[in-house]
Amino acid sequence: MDWVAVGLKEDVPPGMVIPSRISDTELALWCTPSGRYHAWSDRCPHRGMRLSHGFVRGDTLACIYHGWQYNEAGSCEYIPAHPKLTPPDTICVPTYACAEAGGVIWVSLAGTDMPLPVLGGRVPIRSLQISLSAPDLAAHFGAHSFTTIAVVSDHEALLAVQPCTDRTCMVHALAAPDADRKVVSRWLEDLRATLEGVPS
Amino acid sequence: MNAAIDNHWYPVAMISGIDAPRETLLLGKKISLGREDGTCWVLDASGAELPTVERFGHLWTSPGQPNRDLFTIPEADSPGRRLVDVGSVKVKCSPLRAVENFLDIAHFPFVHTDILGAEPHTEVDRYDVKIREEVDEVWATKVKFYQPQAAKSAAGGITTEYMYRVPAPTCSVLYKTCPPRPGEWDVITLFVQPLTEEWCEVWPWMALYDDESTMSEMVSFQQLIFMQDRSILENQLPRKLPLDPGMEVPTQADMTSVAYRRWLKKIGYTYGAQLVAA
Ligand code: FES
Numbered sequence: 001m002d003w004v005a006v007g008l009k010e011d012v013p014p015g016m017v018i019p020s021r022i023s024d025t026e027l028a029l030w031c032t033p034s035g036r037y038h039a040w041s042d043r044c045p046h047r048g049m050r051l052s053h054g055f056v057r058g059d060t061l062a063c064i065y066h067g068w069q070y071n072e073a074g075s076c077e078y079i080p081a082h083p084k085l086t087p088p089d090t091i092c093v094p095t096y097a098c099a100e101a102g103g104v105i106w107v108s109l110a111g112t113d114m115p116l117p118v119l120g121g122r123v124p125i126r127s128l129q130i131s132l133s134a135p136d137l138a139a140h141f142g143a144h145s146f147t148t149i150a151v152v153s154d155h156e157a158l159l160a161v162q163p164c165t166d167r168t169c170m171v172h173a174l175a176a177p178d179a180d181r182k183v184v185s186r187w188l189e190d191l192r193a194t195l196e197g198v199p200s
Numbered sequence: 201m202n203a204a205i206d207n208h209w210y211p212v213a214m215i216s217g218i219d220a221p222r223e224t225l226l227l228g229k230k231i232s233l234g235r236e237d238g239t240c241w242v243l244d245a246s247g248a249e250l251p252t253v254e255r256f257g258h259l260w261t262s263p264g265q266p267n268r269d270l271f272t273i274p275e276a277d278s279p280g281r282r283l284v285d286v287g288s289v290k291v292k293c294s295p296l297r298a299v300e301n302f303l304d305i306a307h308f309p310f311v312h313t314d315i316l317g318a319e320p321h322t323e324v325d326r327y328d329v330k331i332r333e334e335v336d337e338v339w340a341t342k343v344k345f346y347q348p349q350a351a352k353s354a355a356g357g358i359t360t361e362y363m364y365r366v367p368a369p370t371c372s373v374l375y376k377t378c379p380p381r382p383g384e385w386d387v388i389t390l391f392v393q394p395l396t397e398e399w400c401e402v403w404p405w406m407a408l409y410d411d412e413s414t415m416s417e418m419v420s421f422q423q424l425i426f427m428q429d430r431s432i433l434e435n436q437l438p439r440k441l442p443l444d445p446g447m448e449v450p451t452q453a454d455m456t457s458v459a460y461r462r463w464l465k466k467i468g469y470t471y472g473a474q475l476v477a478a
């Protein structure tokens with residue numbers, strides 16, 4: 001399976017965790033203080049609390065409910081209610097392949113051998129939610145794959161498409177470093193209006 | 201009809217809050233309630249009268265034929281206590297998740313930070329848990345926990361002792377050390393009205409020894425605590441409470457929750473429960 005953009009680097013500064021998703025798979029996206037990114041299933045194995053509500057402490061992600069701490073491999077290494085206990089290896093959070101490239105965070109749910117997308121030196125402009133499914137959006141540009149990037153003629157922009165629900169997707173737009181951000185941003189809003197059938 | 205679910209008493213209103221007749225949901229079905237000449241009434245969707253009990257500041261009813269009286273809280277009748285109607289909070293979670301959270305102390309340092317708990321005082325010592333067969337209730341005793349501000353009336357940090365009791369599937373009574381009166385127990389209850397399997401209305405009620413705080417201070421204290429709990433309850437997955445082992449990982453600190461789930465399963469209480477792994 002392809003790499004899917006799940007957020008921009010600036011959305012997840014070091015020491016932060018945020019929720020994200022790829023279709024029905026809900027993700028907790030977090031960054032260690034030293035800048036390593038992780039994408040996990042957004043559910044704590046203890047009592048099912050969303051890990052995206054948790055907090056980063058050192059190189060671990062802690063759940064907000066009872067403070068269980070998970071190391072970067074997703075294994076539970078500390079249970080505050082039982083400080084002297086070494087948690088069994090069986091307590092772990094499902095993790096997904098995750099990497100940062102070109103200011104975008106990429107996740108592959110099934111794991112992949114494919115290299116990260118080539119962005120040609122472009123930089124992120126902004127993310128925008130669009131009320132259209134990812135396949136429909138791809139079809140609009142005649143692209144065959146919606147998870148990878150649709151290349152668009154205008155502003156040499158690249159769109160990294162994140163499928164969210166049956167009717168919505170998130171578009172992460174990138175453009176050349178010298179592009180006028182305001183112009184690209186405006187173009188993106190017009191694009192959304194066209195795609196959603198709303199007069200702009 | 202499912203007798204194991206219907207034949208219980210359920211809280212449906214705070215008596216002091218009933219002015220005009222109104223509708224609400226009980227176990228997914230519409231009911232209406234009101235008060236006339238000082239007596240409360242409840243009707244089901246077809247207009248048939250349902251049994252009522254007025255107790256602990258709340259109105260109780262049942263869609264079935266309860267085979268026993270509403271549980272009692274003898275301590276709450278002792279003189280000198282202030283009876284506090286806290287009001288209600290609607291929560292998008294299973295009624296059983298709301299009760300289970302109330303039985304849990306390990307979350308205090310993280311969810312009620314600097315009030316009911318604080319790091320590094322996170323350890324939960326072993327306590328006793330039992331299903332008391334003679335009364336068919338779940339009890340946890342000798343539960344001890346360090347608290348920075350155990351109650352509105354507490355001046356500073358103390359180790360609080362707790363007892364928890366589940367006298368009905370969607371109700372819990374908590375007895376806790378009472379800061380101004382060592383040797384006595386404050387009573388704090390959580391009465392949960394199952395609106396649907398994934399939506400509930402929570403009616404906390406308290407019988408406290410506290411001569412200092414005003415009523416509104418005691419109410420706000422409890423409401424603040426419950427708002428913190430709600431931010432958890434609406435973000436647990438799945439929304440229903442898994443009764444079968446496997447989906448979640450309990451530890452020794454969770455013995456009360458383990459007993460509660462086991463008891464629900466034993467009495468066949470499946471409303472708001474997740475039975476097969478999703
Ligand atoms: S639910 Fe995450 S630590 Fe308890």
Ligand SMILES: [Fe+2]
Pocket residue numbers: 301302307311312425428429
């Ligand atoms: Fe709580």
